[in-house]
Amino acid sequence: MREVHVSEIVPIVKKLLIDANYKIGQDIVDAFDKGIQKDESPVAREVLKELKQNVGISAEGEYPICQDTGLAVLFVDIGQDVHIVGGNIREALNEGVRQAYKDGYLRKSSCDPFTRKNTGDNTPAIVHYDIVPGDKIRIMAVPKGGGAENMSRVHMLAPSAGVEGIKDFIVNRMKEAGSNPCPPTVVGVGIGGTFERTAILAKKALLRKVGERHPDPVIAKLEQEVLERINKLGIGPMGYGGTTTALDVFFEVEPCHIASLPLAVNVQCHANRHKEATI
Amino acid sequence: MANEIRLKTPLTDADVDKLKIGDKVLITGVIYTGRDAAHKRMIDLINQGKELPIDVKGQIIYYVGPTPARPGKPIGSAGPTTSYRMDAYAPKMMELGMKGMIGKGNRAPEVIAAMKKYKAIYFGATGGAGAVLARSIKKAKVVAYEDLGPEAIHRLEVEDFPAVVINDTKGNDLYVEGAKKYRKD
Numbered sequence: 001m002r003e004v005h006v007s008e009i010v011p012i013v014k015k016l017l018i019d020a021n022y023k024i025g026q027d028i029v030d031a032f033d034k035g036i037q038k039d040e041s042p043v044a045r046e047v048l049k050e051l052k053q054n055v056g057i058s059a060e061g062e063y064p065i066c067q068d069t070g071l072a073v074l075f076v077d078i079g080q081d082v083h084i085v086g087g088n089i090r091e092a093l094n095e096g097v098r099q100a101y102k103d104g105y106l107r108k109s110s111c112d113p114f115t116r117k118n119t120g121d122n123t124p125a126i127v128h129y130d131i132v133p134g135d136k137i138r139i140m141a142v143p144k145g146g147g148a149e150n151m152s153r154v155h156m157l158a159p160s161a162g163v164e165g166i167k168d169f170i171v172n173r174m175k176e177a178g179s180n181p182c183p184p185t186v187v188g189v190g191i192g193g194t195f196e197r198t199a200i201l202a203k204k205a206l207l208r209k210v211g212e213r214h215p216d217p218v219i220a221k222l223e224q225e226v227l228e229r230i231n232k233l234g235i236g237p238m239g240y241g242g243t244t245t246a247l248d249v250f251f252e253v254e255p256c257h258i259a260s261l262p263l264a265v266n267v268q269c270h271a272n273r274h275k276e277a278t279i
Numbered sequence: 280m281a282n283e284i285r286l287k288t289p290l291t292d293a294d295v296d297k298l299k300i301g302d303k304v305l306i307t308g309v310i311y312t313g314r315d316a317a318h319k320r321m322i323d324l325i326n327q328g329k330e331l332p333i334d335v336k337g338q339i340i341y342y343v344g345p346t347p348a349r350p351g352k353p354i355g356s357a358g359p360t361t362s363y364r365m366d367a368y369a370p371k372m373m374e375l376g377m378k379g380m381i382g383k384g385n386r387a388p389e390v391i392a393a394m395k396k397y398k399a400i401y402f403g404a405t406g407g408a409g410a411v412l413a414r415s416i417k418k419a420k421v422v423a424y425e426d427l428g429p430e431a432i433h434r435l436e437v438e439d440f441p442a443v444v445i446n447d448t449k450g451n452d453l454y455v456e457g458a459k460k461y462r463k464d
Contacts, residue, residue, distance in 0.1 A: 054408040063410035067356040180384035182406035234462030241457020
């Protein structure tokens, strides 16, 4: 059994969260470029240029991409042959968050749901663990802002709604969300599982890179269809009108109960921030 | 994009009356920040008949909660937050003379109606462009509710802060008109 000391985990979580908040992926920059060339609205093209300029400035390391540096969502896949030593993994992950948000000059956005009092250090992290084969720990950091998260929904469809019902729900959700989630958005969709599982699938879908299609060609085609329909809504970047409303749509699909058709739409703004590392 | 219009705060009725949806503006002067918590406290003061910590007459309130400033910088990343959370408070602020709001996202019909009634403008700043927008903020000072941290009321001195007119004093809405123009179904 491979031993991993908790002190190895802290600096990695810290670095992932700081990097995610300052350095956007090239896939997003490429998607901005595509919109700058192709969007039919001149105002939309201006906004996309501003967003591209913004991620360039943030990559210099002084200003985070967005002031909403998110709650610290972490997907942690622990190999079954790993033995974590030296302390409590939950505490190590939270310490990484604490250090990232303090030393990285990131905004602390975590608060008590009733009193609204800020926890002061952006903890607790929102952690989704999985036990996987192997002797490694894989950590994926997804700082998640509030504006787009507020536009997300879980819906338990009747199985009779079928594929059309799924597509209509997603498109209508994005239409209703309008300008609120800072379009152009990335749309994570969970289909199947149970009430809670479908939401996690939708969040996990956001870990993909723009342009990365689902390996199942039938699902990949659905992703494309929904993306095209969202981009026909006319909402455009920031909702000022245009043809670049979403950068991509990602589906994650699992079996569900014979009586159910759970569906989750996790809305993400254009700053689809995620970084990962393996220990 | 339409020609850029330069605005200097504080704003007058004449300043805001000439603006129309889709206009790009560059704002220079003093603006104040405020989010949900600060607005709630100000409305509570008004309801108690007490004076506000800032005089909102002619002023613009920017819905923002910036990241902490690095040493030597006036502010951190400072893009707009979603405005609908301030909808419950905005008409009262306009009644007291506030002339502008900067944020992102749709406003409620009663807020749009209040803009028409009291002559005020809702400006959109590019959401998620916090690093670009921070560069037009030259000075920042907390003037009230320091305990709220990023949600405290800051007095900002801005130079050519870029924004777009979303709702004008005639009741028009760029979110409605913009999408209409490019909708394809």
